[in-house]
Amino acid sequence: TRPVQYEQAGQNGKTDIFCPMYFDYKWCEEYSRGDNPRPLIQCEYAHVMGNSMGGFKEYWDLVRKYPKYQGGYIWDFVDQGLRDTSRITGREIFTYGGDYGRYPASDYNFNCNGIIAPDRRLNPHAYEVQYYYQxxxxxxxxxxxxxxxxxxxxxxxxxxxxxxxxxxxxxxxxxxxxxxxxxxxxxxxxxxxxxxxxxxxxxxxxxxxxxxxxxxxxxxxxxxxxxxxxxxxx
The missing domain is CATH 2.60.40 (Immunoglobulin-like)
Incomplete structure (x- = not known):
């Protein structure tokens, strides 16, 4: 009774949901108009890092146009920053990436790419998500x-x-x-x-x-x- 989703199964493998990653608008529309009965739910389709979410409307125009296109998952929910004190200003900051060295394990500005900040305040792009999810x-x-x-x-x-x-x-x-x-x-x-x-x-x-x-x-x-x-x- 539980639907099964497996990204690597593609469109015709052992999966109840077609769940690609970062299918663009053209591909989403072509699939939604096609004959495959599996719903399209992207396992990842929006990356909320920095000044992001500018192309979110176009995805949701398609979601609202085609019943088979049922949305997707945003990468990701919360900025993964660590509470610390700035060595320059002495103020409390959230550190990440390059704050820990020239070649950090988290690849410079990763992983602050969430809809909300580490202290759960809304990032600016959260309001874009809120609007199209209403x-x-x-x-x-x-x-x-x-x-x-x-x-x-x-x-x-x-x-x-x-x-x-x-x-x-x-x-x-x-x-x-x-x-x-x-x-x-x-x-x-x-x-x-x-x-x-x-x-x-x-x-x-x-x-x-x-x-x-x-x-x-x-x-x-x-x-x-x-x-x-x-x-x-x-």
């Missing part, structure tokens, strides 16, 4: 009239545990902002709902009327109603 989405359907579409990408749960906030930011001399809350309860798994929010429409009209030539941005955020395991309220 399961709730907003699409503009005429936002000046307060019209949006919300998509629940979850397979088994509604969005009842979330609140949708629209923050309207105006850049006109001194920046100002306003927050509108939009009800998204009752949206079933894998369902879309078009919403017309009078509050969003009216607040946008009010702000646009005070400084019509300025840049106005609407940022949407899904916030949790209550705390959950690993997730704070809000």
């Amino acid at each position: 399961n709730a989405w907003v699409e503009d359907k005429g936002i000046s009239d307060g019209r949006i579409e919300v998509y629940n990408e979850n397979f088994f749960k509604t969005l009842d545990d979330l609140i949708l906030e629209a923050t309207i930011v105006r850049h006109c001399g001194e920046d100002t902002s306003a927050v509108v809350t939009i009800d998204i309860s009752g949206i079933a798994p894998q369902a879309r709902r078009q919403i017309e929010s009078a509050s969003l429409r009216d607040k946008l009209a009010e702000i646009m009327g005070t400084c019509a030539r300025s840049e106005i941005v609407v940022n949407f955020a899904f916030r949790t109603r209550e705390a959950a395991p690993l997730v704070d309220k809000g």
Whole structure:
């Protein structure tokens, strides 16, 4: 009853999952459109070292387009640095690689290549991963009239545990902002709902009327109603 995955088996060996390493976009799409029934789950497909994750969107565009392409694994979860004190500044740092000699066993800047830092703070590229892993989405359907579409990408749960906030930011001399809350309860798994929010429409009209030539941005955020395991309220 347990699926078996073995990278070296390739596409037709004794494996239930086709699990290559670093298949590029073209190969992923060709496989996803082909006849092999095995799901594609890459055993490694993103290397989060340094200023990374710039090509993550293209992979997830394909994951969302083809049901057979079911994602992959990121190398890796946490920076493998050691807590130490800088000999130059005296400040606490996380050491790795070349900090231990010209020819270290860990190959210079290895192994600080995680989504999170050694002390579990989020690295900048963690926010890129977070964005493309989210399961709730907003699409503009005429936002000046307060019209949006919300998509629940979850397979088994509604969005009842979330609140949708629209923050309207105006850049006109001194920046100002306003927050509108939009009800998204009752949206079933894998369902879309078009919403017309009078509050969003009216607040946008009010702000646009005070400084019509300025840049106005609407940022949407899904916030949790209550705390959950690993997730704070809000």
